[in-house]
Amino acid sequence: xxxxxxDIRFNLLRFLLTALGVAFLMMSSMGMVGLxxxxxxxxxxxxxxxxxxxxxxxxxxxxxxxxxxxxxxTLDRRVEGIAGVASARRFVQFSQQFTLHGRQLRASVTxxxxxKDPGRWIPIVRGRLLxxxxxxxxxxxxxxxxxxxxxHLGQDDYTVIGLTRGMVDTGGxxxxxxxxxxxxxxxxxxxxxEVLLARAGAxxxxxxxxxxxxxxxxxxxxxxxxPAVDPEMVRRAxxxxxxxxxxxxxxxxxxxxxxxxxxxxxxxxxFTGVLLVVTCIVVSLIIYMLTMENLHxxxxxxxxxxxxxxxxxxxxxxxxLIGASGLGFxxxxxxxxxxxxxxxxxxxxxxxxxxxxxVAVICAxxxxxxxxxxxxxxxxxxxx
Amino acid sequence: MSDRxxxxxxxxxxxxxxxxxxxxxxxxxxxxxxDTTVRALxxxxxxxxxxxxxxxxGPSGSGKSTLLLIAGLLEPPSAGEVLIDGRRxxxxxxxxxRLRTFRRNHIGFIFQKANLIPFLTAVENVALALEIDxxxxxxxxxxxxxxxxxxxxxxxxxxxxxRLSGGExxxxxxxxxxxxxxxxxxxxxxTAALDSVRGRQVLQLFREIARTRQAAVAVVTHDQRxxxxxxxxxxxxxxxxxxxxxxxxxxxxxxx
Numbered sequence: 001x002x003x004x005x006x007d008i009r010f011n012l013l014r015f016l017l018t019a020l021g022v023a024f025l026m027m028s029s030m031g032m033v034g035l036x037x038x039x040x041x042x043x044x045x046x047x048x049x050x051x052x053x054x055x056x057x058x059x060x061x062x063x064x065x066x067x068x069x070x071x072x073x074t075l076d077r078r079v080e081g082i083a084g085v086a087s088a089r090r091f092v093q094f095s096q097q098f099t100l101h102g103r104q105l106r107a108s109v110t111x112x113x114x115x116k117d118p119g120r121w122i123p124i125v126r127g128r129l130l131x132x133x134x135x136x137x138x139x140x141x142x143x144x145x146x147x148x149x150x151x152h153l154g155q156d157d158y159t160v161i162g163l164t165r166g167m168v169d170t171g172g173x174x175x176x177x178x179x180x181x182x183x184x185x186x187x188x189x190x191x192x193x194e195v196l197l198a199r200a201g202a203x204x205x206x207x208x209x210x211x212x213x214x215x216x217x218x219x220x221x222x223x224x225x226x227p228a229v230d231p232e233m234v235r236r237a238x239x240x241x242x243x244x245x246x247x248x249x250x251x252x253x254x255x256x257x258x259x260x261x262x263x264x265x266x267x268x269x270x271f272t273g274v275l276l277v278v279t280c281i282v283v284s285l286i287i288y289m290l291t292m293e294n295l296h297x298x299x300x301x302x303x304x305x306x307x308x309x310x311x312x313x314x315x316x317x318x319x320x321l322i323g324a325s326g327l328g329f330x331x332x333x334x335x336x337x338x339x340x341x342x343x344x345x346x347x348x349x350x351x352x353x354x355x356x357x358x359v360a361v362i363c364a365x366x367x368x369x370x371x372x373x374x375x376x377x378x379x380x381x382x383x384x
Numbered sequence: 385m386s387d388r389x390x391x392x393x394x395x396x397x398x399x400x401x402x403x404x405x406x407x408x409x410x411x412x413x414x415x416x417x418x419d420t421t422v423r424a425l426x427x428x429x430x431x432x433x434x435x436x437x438x439x440x441x442g443p444s445g446s447g448k449s450t451l452l453l454i455a456g457l458l459e460p461p462s463a464g465e466v467l468i469d470g471r472r473x474x475x476x477x478x479x480x481x482r483l484r485t486f487r488r489n490h491i492g493f494i495f496q497k498a499n500l501i502p503f504l505t506a507v508e509n510v511a512l513a514l515e516i517d518x519x520x521x522x523x524x525x526x527x528x529x530x531x532x533x534x535x536x537x538x539x540x541x542x543x544x545x546x547r548l549s550g551g552e553x554x555x556x557x558x559x560x561x562x563x564x565x566x567x568x569x570x571x572x573x574x575t576a577a578l579d580s581v582r583g584r585q586v587l588q589l590f591r592e593i594a595r596t597r598q599a600a601v602a603v604v605t606h607d608q609r610x611x612x613x614x615x616x617x618x619x620x621x622x623x624x625x626x627x628x629x630x631x632x633x634x635x636x637x638x639x640x
Contacts, residue, residue, distance in 0.1 A: 001508060001515050001524075003501075010503030010544070297501050303458070304560065305488025306516045380458040382499055383449065383572065 003310070004317035007294070018286055019325035025279045026330025026355065031338060032272040033351045036265060038344030043170040043256045046110070047249060049121050052089075052222035054231060055252055059243045064093060064219035065170065066255040071244065073184070076113070076221045082237045084229030089113035091220045092183045095173055100144075100151055107143045107176035108169035109153070111183030119177055127162035133179055138162035140174030142342075154189035158182070170256065172343045180218070187217040276358055283326075284366040287319045291370035295377055302379040311374050316367040323363035327356055404431040405567045405600035406455055411464035413450050413623075424450040425461070426623040432600040434567070437590055439611060440604045442620035448604045449572060451620065455602065456570050457487050469567055488517055492561030492599075496573040498553035500545040506532055506556045507541040513563040531559045535589070551582040558589060562597070569593065571603040580609060587613045 008015045043065075055064075056071070056079055063069025079088040092111035097104065112119045112130060119129050122138060127147045130136050137158040139145040142165075149160045158178060167175045178186070223246075225231060235246040247255070257265070291298075298311055331352060338345035413425040425447045432438050442448050453459040454466060457473060457480050466474035468490050473483055500509045510528035515521055529541055535555045545553055554574060561569055571590065575583030587610045590601045603614065611617055619626045 001504075001512055001521060003504075003512075006508065007503045296499070300499050300501060301516075302484070303487075303493055304513050304516060305484045305564075307484065310516060378458075380453055382493075382495065383453075 002317070003314040004321060007314070007318065008321060015322070015325075018290075019322055019329055022279070022283060022286070022322055022326025023329030023333055025275070025282060026326050026359070027333045027337070029272060029275045029279060029355060029358075030330060030334045030347055030352070031341075031345055032268055032275055033355070034334070034338060034345035034347045035343065036268040036272070037346035037348055037351065039170075039261060039264060039268070040257060041346050042168045042172060042344055043261055044253055045167065046093075046169065046175070047252050047256070049123075049167075050091075050222060051121055051224065052091075053225040053249060054223040054234065054238075055091075055247045055249075056088075056221040056223060056238055056244050057219070057247060059245050061245060062247065062255055064091065065252065066260050069219045070216045071218050071220065073216050073218045075218070075244065078241070079221050079223055079238060082234050084226050084234050085223055086226045087116065087224045089117045089222045089224075090180045090218045091222050092180055092187070092217050093169065093219060094183075094187055094217070095169075095171070096153065096176070096186065098151065098153060100149070103144065105144050105151075106173050107139070108171070108173040109183050109186055110169075110175045110177050111180035112177050114179040114181075122162075122167065122177060123164055124162045125165045127160070129162055130177065130179060131161070134182055135159060136161045136178070138164060138177040140164045140167040140176070142166075142168060142172075142174035143176060145176075153178075154186035156182070156185065166344065168344070170260070184217045276362070279359075280362045280365060283319070283323060283362050284369050286322065287315065287363075287366035287370045288373065290318060291315055291373050295374070296382065298374050298377050299379055299381040302377065303382050308375060312367075312371050315370045315374055316364075319363040319367040319370065320360070323359040323366075327352075327359050404433045405469060406430070406432040406602065407467040407470075408451070408455060409465050409467070411451075411454055411461040411466065413447070413454060413459070414462045423623050425454070427464075428620070428623070428625055429464075430618065430625070432568070432602055434598045434600055435594050436615050437587075437594045437601040437603065437613065439614035439617040440602060440620065441606065441608075441611075441617055442626070446620040447623040448620055450623075452570055452572050452602070452604055455568075456491055456493060457483050488513075489564055490566050490568060492564070492566040492569045494554070494557050494561050494569065494571040494574045496576045498545065498550075498557040500553055500556055500560075502545055505542045505544055506537060506548065506552075506559075509545070509556055510559045510563050513560050517564050528559070528563065531562060532556065535559050550577055551585070554578065554582075554586055555589070558586070558593075562593065565597065567599055569599050569601045571601065571605075573604055573606065575605065575607050575610065583607060584610055584613070 056075065057063040058069040058071050061067055061069050073090070076088040076090050079085055090111065090113045094109055095106065096109045097106050114130055114133055119138060122129065124138065130138060135156060135158050137151065137160050139160045141163050145151060145160045147160055147163055150157045151160065164175070169175060223234065225234060231248060238244055238246045301311055334347055338347070408428060408430040411425055411428050412423070415422040415424055428451060440448050440451060454461050454474065457466070460474055460476055460478045460480055462476055465472055473486060474480065501512065504512060507525060507528045510531055511524040514524035514527060532538060532541055535558060537552060537555055540548060540552055548556065569590065575586050578586060587603070590603060591613055593599055594601045
């Protein structure tokens with residue numbers, strides 16, 4: 001006879017409410033881990049999808065994600081001349097805020113070196129890729145733009161001809177793909193006041209400059225290497241010019257994860273740890289209180305001669321059932337709720353498995369608390 | 385109560401039969417309370433034989449419950465010894481936790497409250513006592529059902545305790561106490577929560593059990609109306625046996 005199941009079936013509502021409480025804790029833990037995974041995935045998204053073997057950036061800098069980078073708009077031609085380089089594309093990305101139908105929208109404008117790079121690596125969910133050198137845009141759905149909608153950026157209007165899902169930058173802003181030339185034009189937008197101020201401060205020569213620190217808006221050149229070429233050879237060749245720095249894809253990923261996002265990652269992981277400790281305390285208290293509620297029955301079991309193993313199995317099974325149900329409900333809640341969150345929450349099977357192990361450890365600890373109390377109960381307490 | 389219901393424990397030959405079933409010899413029990421020593425029992429001796437129903441009465445604090453705890457192997461005596469079925473099982477400093485299996489197979493308990501496990505049905509409450517004794521679940525349930533039917537609870541097998549009346553709960557508790565065919569039944573105020581008619585029915589049930597199962601039954605009671613149903617009544621006062629009144633068959637009575 002399975003006493004744990006009998007008790008749970010008899011007090012089903014209490015069990016369900018308890019499991020639901022644990023489920024919300026599990027959902028929070030999963031959410032924190034998922035948020036961490038989402039931030040990492042978002043950060044690496046463009047680096048992984050864009051498919052560059054090397055990033056040629058401004059000399060002495062580690063851009064364009066970790067710090068600013070501005071290179072000559074014709075650097076791609078120089079890079080194409082290095083032996084072993086299959087292709088070189090210009091890359092530009094910057095955040096842009098704009099108004100549409102009275103709504104304030106925000107996007108990360110990303111330049112595609114059209115026609116060399118029409119953006120075949122972009123996962124289109126509706127519409128099509130860029131087919132023209134100007135005034136077309138592919139927008140991520142998170143920006144809030146619809147297919148066919150026109151948006152005014154810089155001095156021009158752009159038509160949304162394609163939509164993507166889940167294409168965001170490290171800050172969570174949806175990507176808006178336009179051609180590199182359009183992106184540069186959007187970035188060089190200046191207000192009349194800016195032009196006048198620039199003229200007043202530095203004379204007519206300065207008035208033609210951009211209001212942003214660098215003249216060029218091109219941040220990097222993305223290099224695709226021939227399969228047989230030694231990447232170090234290409235790096236040495238480009239570095240010898242003195243005005244550029246060359247980063248591999250792995251270095252770019254490391255820079256993002258271990259420098260730019262380092263504090264955020266540690267913060268989220270630390271908070272996940274705190275949540276697990278809270279879960280441990282709450283589950284332990286629940287199991288302990290359940291044991292306290294059943295003390296009379298436990299004394300009765302001892303009185304009628306039940307071995308300690310009967311009592312231990314009952315408490316441990318209840319603890320693990322609460323933990324397993326909490327994890328299951330938590331997973332279901334996560335799948336229902338997290339898609340509505342503004343940032344990506346990525347629940348990976350491996351993380352769920354690790355959380356399952358953590359829950360098992362927590363339940364084992366909670367069981368020990370309950371069992372140690374139950375084993376102290378004396379059979380004669382039935383009479384009290 | 386049917387004579388035909390045979391316990392799996394009986395079928396395994398687990399019940400020994402040398403009389404007396406319970407023998408308490410010069411038992412003392414002291415409790416320390418600060419600097420003073422409280423003598424709960426002070427040299428009590430008692431034998432209860434097979435088929436005998438013995439009442440134990442006395443005012444509050446006379447030591448009745450302590451005597452029951454010591455006889456039931458739930459507390460060790462401070463001095464003296466307890467023999468069950470001729471085996472010396474309890475004495476000062478005895479490790480009673482190790483006697484759990486012995487208690488399971490030799491002693492049945494019934495209390496003022498039925499103390500049924502609330503999340504188990506009537507038949508499960510009884511079957512649990514058997515399953516704990518390693519009887520297979522199906523056989524345990526079948527025997528528990530038969531036992532409850534013999535106590536006129538055949539129609540209540542699948543009811544939880546909360547759906548049973550006080551008298552029905554007490555009968556389920558009796559069935560649970562009988563499940564492992566114990567040679568000794570210890571009852572602590574089993575009729576206190578029942579009206580006089582139902583209380584008398586429970587005591588008559590004990591008589592029937594003592595007769596048909598040849599069990600020794602000790603009943604702690606305040607109920608003066610049912611004294612005629614006991615073979616003997618032992619009165620305790622200040623931890624000592626004050627009086628032994630004979631009601632039943634003279635040959636069955638033990639002495640102080």
